[in-house]
Amino acid sequence: MPVIRRRPWALPNSAATPEAVFLDRRRLLAGGAVLAAGAFLPTAAPAQRIGDVPDPSAGLYPARRNPAYALDRPVTDEAVNLNYNNFYEFGPSKSIARAAQALKTRPWTVAIDGMVEAPFEIGIDDLLKRVTLEERLYRHRCVEAWSMAIPWTGFPMAALVALAKPLGSAKYVRMETFKDPTVAPGQRQVWYPWPYVEGLTIAEATNELAFLVTGAYGKPVAKQMGAPLRLAVPWKYGFKSIKSIVRFTFTDQRPRSYWEALQASEYGFWANVNPQVPHPRWSQASERVLGTDERRPTLLFNGYGDQVAHLYQGLDGERLWA
Numbered sequence: 033m034p035v036i037r038r039r040p041w042a043l044p045n046s047a048a049t050p051e052a053v054f055l056d057r058r059r060l061l062a063g064g065a066v067l068a069a070g071a072f073l074p075t076a077a078p079a080q081r082i083g084d085v086p087d088p089s090a091g092l093y094p095a096r097r098n099p100a101y102a103l104d105r106p107v108t109d110e111a112v113n114l115n116y117n118n119f120y121e122f123g124p125s126k127s128i129a130r131a132a133q134a135l136k137t138r139p140w141t142v143a144i145d146g147m148v149e150a151p152f153e154i155g156i157d158d159l160l161k162r163v164t165l166e167e168r169l170y171r172h173r174c175v176e177a178w179s180m181a182i183p184w185t186g187f188p189m190a191a192l193v194a195l196a197k198p199l200g201s202a203k204y205v206r207m208e209t210f211k212d213p214t215v216a217p218g219q220r221q222v223w224y225p226w227p228y229v230e231g232l233t234i235a236e237a238t239n240e241l242a243f244l245v246t247g248a249y250g251k252p253v254a255k256q257m258g259a260p261l262r263l264a265v266p267w268k269y270g271f272k273s274i275k276s277i278v279r280f281t282f283t284d285q286r287p288r289s290y291w292e293a294l295q296a297s298e299y300g301f302w303a304n305v306n307p308q309v310p311h312p313r314w315s316q317a318s319e320r321v322l323g324t325d326e327r328r329p330t331l332l333f334n335g336y337g338d339q340v341a342h343l344y345q346g347l348d349g350e351r352l353w354a
């Protein structure tokens with residue numbers, strides 16, 4: 033009899049429709065237990081403080097909402113979002129909120145290098161002075177077939193690309209998460225290709241939808257959601273939206289992302305949302321809307337085709353969808 037061993041890093045099929053987890057969480061919410069559990073699980077972003085000091089960026093929130101980015105569904109309850117996260121640096125479960133509080137988000141330096149006029153490093157608070165923050169309501173669709181709707185605050189990634197001044201020969205932006213196994217226990221698991229890496233083409237990175245997130249729910253973004261700087265590319269599966277970024281490298285080589293390095297047959301570079309192209313182990317036709325009883329049909333490009341479909345014309349030989 034064949035013995036099928038799941039490799040330690042592989043997403044279980046159950047992650048695709050995490051019914052037990054989902055139902056347990058619903059029971060928890062229905063019973064008000066999330067609030068009761070507040071003593072040990074964060075139910076709100078740590079009130080604009082970083083450890084023992086006030087968050088120096090707290091005064092920037094809430095930012096003006098940009099009405100161009102509206103939703104077709106209610107915003108996901110903040111408590112749901114704060115307690116259901118993928119952040120493998122802090123463990124493979126969805127319940128990493130408490131572990132993620134170990135992340136120190138100040139000082140936080142972001143490096144900009146590779147094929148740029150002049151590489152430089154910039155502290156997150158100096159970066160915040162160089163951009164204008166706005167709030168956008170975005171859908172967020174995980175490859176595991178669940179979704180949320182989130183009020184992100186941040187700035188267009190195009191503004192960072194403009195600051196970086198890439199050379200004309202650069203074709204991609206490679207992004208990298210911090211690496212510090214002393215605070216992130218998941219990074220002590222040597223079979224994962226740390227640090228977490230993601231990439232976009234320059235055309236994708238400068239598309240109006242590509243958004244660098246510094247806040248959510250009207251305050252600095254919570255650690256478990258990727259503080260102090262993460263990406264939101266809502267037309268792609270959620271794994272493209274890299275958290276806690278420390279480096280942007282401009283390059284002419286297509287970056288090999290974290291999930292691609294783990295399992296290229298299941299997670300590719302483009303990873304655009306398409307309900308008609310199943311994941312090799314589950315359907316992508318519909319999604320569980322976290323925090324509700326609802327299962328909705330998934331939309332092509334997660335509903336953002338008007339803004340992004342043109343980016344993929346003429347790329348017929350590419351595996352654009354997973």
Ligand code: MTE
Nearest residue numbers: 117118119120174209228270271273274275
């Ligand atoms: N970024 C890093 N550094 N580490 C991760 O494990 N998980 C990705 C993405 N960015 C991940 C990451 C995945 S699989 C998803 S679905 C989203 O973050 C989840 O974001 P959320 O927890 O804010 O919903």
